[in-house]
Amino acid sequence: MGGRVENVGVLAMELYVPSQYVDQTELEKYNGVSPGKYTVGLGQSKMGFCSDREDIQSLCLTVLHRLIEKNNINVHDIGRLEVGTETIIDKSKSVKTFLMTLFAKEGATDIEGIDTTNACYGGTAALFNAINWVESSSWDGRKAIVVAGDIAVYGKGPARPTGGAGAVALLIGPNAPLVFDRGVRASYMAHAYDFYKPDLASEFPLVDGKLSIQCYLSALDSCYNLFCKKMRKTDPDFRGLLSLDGMLFHSPYCKLVQKSLARVCFNDFLNSPPEVREQQFPGLSKFKDYKLADTYFDRDVENAFMTYSQKLFDEKTKPSLYISRNVGNMYTPSLYGGLASYLVSKSPKELVGKKFALFSYGSGLASTMYSINICDDVSKLNGLIDSLKLSVSLLDKRESVDPAVFSDIMDLRTANYHTAPYTPTGSIDVLFPGTYYLTNIDDQRRRTYDRKV
Amino acid sequence: MGGRVENVGVLAMELYVPSQYVDQTELEKYNGVSPGKYTVGLGQSKMGFCSDREDIQSLCLTVLHRLIEKNNINVHDIGRLEVGTETIIDKSKSVKTFLMTLFAKEGATDIEGIDTTNACYGGTAALFNAINWVESSSWDGRKAIVVAGDIAVYGKGPARPTGGAGAVALLIGPNAPLVFDRGVRASYMAHAYDFYKPDLASEFPLVDGKLSIQCYLSALDSCYNLFCKKMRKTDPDFRGLLSLDGMLFHSPYCKLVQKSLARVCFNDFLNSPPEVREQQFPGLSKFKDYKLADTYFDRDVENAFMTYSQKLFDEKTKPSLYISRNVGNMYTPSLYGGLASYLVSKSPKELVGKKFALFSYGSGLASTMYSINICDDVSKLNGLIDSLKLSVSLLDKRESVDPAVFSDIMDLRTANYHTAPYTPTGSIDVLFPGTYYLTNIDDQRRRTYDRKV
Secondary structure (H helix, E strand, O other), X not given: OOOOOOOOEEEEEEEEOOOEEEEHHHHHHHHOOOOOOOOOOOOOOXXXXXXXXXXXXXXXXXXXXXXXXXXXXXXXXXXXXXXXXOOOOOOXXXXXXXXXXXXXXXXXXOOEOOEEEEOEOHHHHHHHHHHHHHHOXXXXXXXEEEEEEEEEOXXXXXXXXXXXXXXXXXXXXXXXXXXXXXXXXXXXXXXXXXXXXXXXXXXXXXXXXXXXXXXXXXXXXXXXXXXXXXXXXXXXXOOHHHHOOEEEEOOOOHHHHHHHHHHHHHHHHHHOOHHHHHHHOOOOHHHOOOOHHHOOOOHHHHHHXXXXXXXXXXXXXXXXXXXXXXXXXXXXXXXXXXXXXXXXXXXXXXXXXXXXXXXXXXXXXXXXXXXXXXXXOHHHHHHHHHHHHHHHHHHHHOEEOOHHHHHHHHHHXXXXXXXXXXXXXXXXXXXXXXXXXXXXXXXXXXXXEEEOO | OOOOOOOOEEEEEEEEOOOEEEEHHHHHHHHOOOOOHHHHHOOOOEEEEOOOOOOHHHHHHHHHHHHHHHOOOOHHHEEEEEEEOXXXXXXXXXXXXXXXXXXXXXXXXXXXXXXXXXXXXXXHHHHHHHHHHHHOOOOXXXXXXXXXXXXXXXXXXXXXXXXXXXXXXXXXEOOOOEEEOOOOOEEEEOOOOOEEOOOOOOOOOEEOHHHHHHHHHHHHHHHHHHHHHHHHHHOOOOOHHHHOOEEEEOOOOHHHHHHHXXXXXXXXXXXXXXXXXXXXXXXXXXXXXXXXXXXXXXXXXXXXXXXXXXXXHHHHOHHHHHHHHHHOOOOOOHHHHHHHHHHHOOOHHHHOOOEEEEEEEEOOOEEEEEEEEEOOOHHHHHHHHHHHHHHHHHHHHOEEOOHHHHHHHHHHHHHOOOOOXXXXXXXXXXXXXXXXXXXXXXXXXXXXXXXXX
């Protein structure tokens, strides 16, 4: 029996969002929909997007280079690099190989890991792979980096305001300020055609909206109950949401996350012993014989538990939605944007010792609930939080783009999605300093990039 | 410090190859090329292929179902399932989610892992992820399954005879008959456009043939030298190839593998102390000042070390090429077809205690050399070998197809690669019993399958 290092978790974290966004209120007007459809109905304020100057490789290069720079990482100190994405621009060559340009030039090439894909779950799978590597016999003392990035775009129509774009990079190793709980990861994996991308020549997904919500909520039911069961093996007093300081969710749009927290409370309600149910859930007894499988679209249940959970939502979940609300669905980085939002919403002193659960969901479908504990040593936390605050402050430096201009930029992306050779025409001026951008796709579809100084 | 299980490795293994093949000698005649171009120049005898009845999901379902059946696996005893493939038919939904149909119907849904992609390296990445999981704190006593599958097809022209198709499934857990060495995995990862699939609407790759060979050989140089260095940390007497009973390679075509073993000997030659060089490598001293980077296409070096290594090749590598020679390049399963070929070429008694290295290569590029030790207990080995022999014997039950008919079947595949809705027309009769096949692709590009009884 070999030894295993302790307290494996997140040592540092970097976030990148595009420098341009469209305001959802303005988009409501431009699309001629009823006021509040996007801002209240979906719970979204702003949506980040990329011009033809950015693709999945540039996004991941940008966030990785920032992580390395800001944390003075020696590339020879990295033993694993893995990418989670569903923004596929090559069916064979991984994004990771492109990221190797930052390492190979220094002679650092012995770095395991490639790309991993299942809708918005790829970043979480890459993260688990990195954790397992650090805990395995193959670990050699070096650290792992997980990069998750995506460009979420939809054709014209009701799904378009649920787009977004961004990337995160996580530095993983032992003795971390954010530590992953062991032995409690609870997954639910199944086959579903809720959201998928079988039209390889198109940048857009096929979506069965109603099925997607049902899949998300049923996966949440399964993961949450299994997570609680695993938690109680080590802590018999674990009371689910009530034992957690925060609960974070993959966020296709903020409203679904609020409904999800209500759903967690509905699970707690159904699981509660009859003798305490009325006390803990006053006025909700009429739902005691309801079944999970029958209530994915039950408005009465939804409204009752949305009302019941409002305070819990404000306290444990809402702080995690800042980036989601103001950038949109980033797909694989979405949950980690939630983590960043949660962390910067509080001071390091408030964060120490906190425990929270995270629910990762990728259509198709793959999902897991897992948990993170924040260490008790505030000094270990300061650097991570300061750095993240700097990243998140970029959101305020973005440029608002008129919906008509946004629509033109999307049209250009769509028209040239599969064109080669191709020279992008999007503005370089508008990009944040340090952003990688596409300079050319040649007749053999090889891509070249430059970095904005 | 938590405990870690010992002797993690391959508990069982299953192989699936298509039931039809084209003979390479006949293909030479049909294509009007010089005799021996494919059979001697590439070293290939037969090439397996799929009609429009099989896709990556059916291939992986077939091999996984066989593994489960033949080994009486209880699906509740599986905690991880991961797929390595570069045959992408959906940019978001993983093949793994489709495989979950075999588990979810039994209520087994808490199964981590999704798909991992980088050319022919995906299976190896999935394997390492599975090993790491078993060795991590997340392991709960259940086993992992790794599935690797691909359909390798090329447009008409000189690359077409380097196609192939197949799938493997590996059952991974502790106390295995085939055990992975710890701490010696040696990787080389870099960015290259040697072979890639950026034309998403086409089933065919873009290939820079010469660059691909250079990338493969330079990756081999790096991995082999680093592997030996890591090996010597635990065994100072480790002498590379001479300390190994076998050396297996990813096989795009058999001739490149023979050249690769020669290349390993060239590395040994350059690394050997001057005082023993002439004795160990008689007559080769004239190459002593040659550099690795200058000799990827040096015919003198290649010929000299091909001659030098002939006996070593026959002994340590050739037994691994049976499936590659008779099925073609299976991409991600290629190296594991090599492992199967090597294992069935000997009796369990001959295999016990043997040690061999494996070189995995995926263009783009990602590569690793690692090693396996066969346990000393022949009784642990018998079941695995017997089962594999049964799988490999399927090769003799295949049907030979005339090159003109093969070409028509390929034309049909190509014409309908991206068509929806689509009902395949390929023969079901020709499939092996137990083979999954595509029954329909509907207007929403959803795929349905059936299994041949």
